[in-house]
Amino acid sequence: MLLEFIAIIAAGFGLAGLVLALNFLVRKRLPGWAVPAAAGGGMLAMAVWLEYSWLDRVTATFPDEVEVASTNELRVWYRPWTFVVPQTSRLIAIDHRFDRHNAAMPDQVLTQVLLMGRWEPARQFGAVFDCAGGRRADLVDEVVFDEDGAPRNARWIALAEDDSLLRAACSR
Structure with a gap:
């Protein structure tokens, strides 16, 4: 979070510096509000880019065996651009590195589920x-x-046939 804050401030200073240099080149013909507006615009643009690139940046760090099952798109009034292009704020993934199959129950798979959200700690559970x-x-x-590998005292949750988490877990 701190690094993103620093990046946003740096983008504001960078764009303000470019407009300041442009103003020098055109012999101070730009209006007085151009430099502060450029700083604000640069900061806003960097913040929006960081929000929208979150999913790609996070999934790029995943090993090949991690499969994203579903994502959550967000639309909020205080970010009006999300009504045009929704922002992804959370994801659920299956980590196939932990897949375990039991010969006695070939239709069942034990695996790890990853829950990740923007500005939230990552969680995982079996x-x-x-x-x-x-x-x-x-x-x-x-x-x-x-002894045969069947889970006892488990609370089973019925899932729809087209459930993306079920399809991802059973895909391998």
Whole structure:
């Protein structure tokens, strides 16, 4: 957050410096408000770019085995440009590096789910997906596994057939 704040301030100074140099080249013919307006415009443009590039910058750091299942688009009144192009503020991903399959239950996969949001700490949790049954059980403290690998005390959540998280978990 601090680095983004510094980048926004630097963009304002940079664009104001360019307009100041242009004003010098045209022998001070630009209006007096041009330099402060350029500073404000540069800061606003950098802030908007940082918000819109968040998803691409975050997913570029993911290993190949991490698959983004869904994203959340945001439209808010105090950012009127989001009504034209919605901003992505959160994502849910499956980390296939942690996929585990049980021969006794071939339709189930145990994997890690990643939750990331703009200005929020990243979270992850384990989950068992029943690909044939279209359901998910989050691995919380009371969930234990039988000798055959079946989760006991699991609270299963029914998912729609076209659920993006279910499709991503069962895709491999």
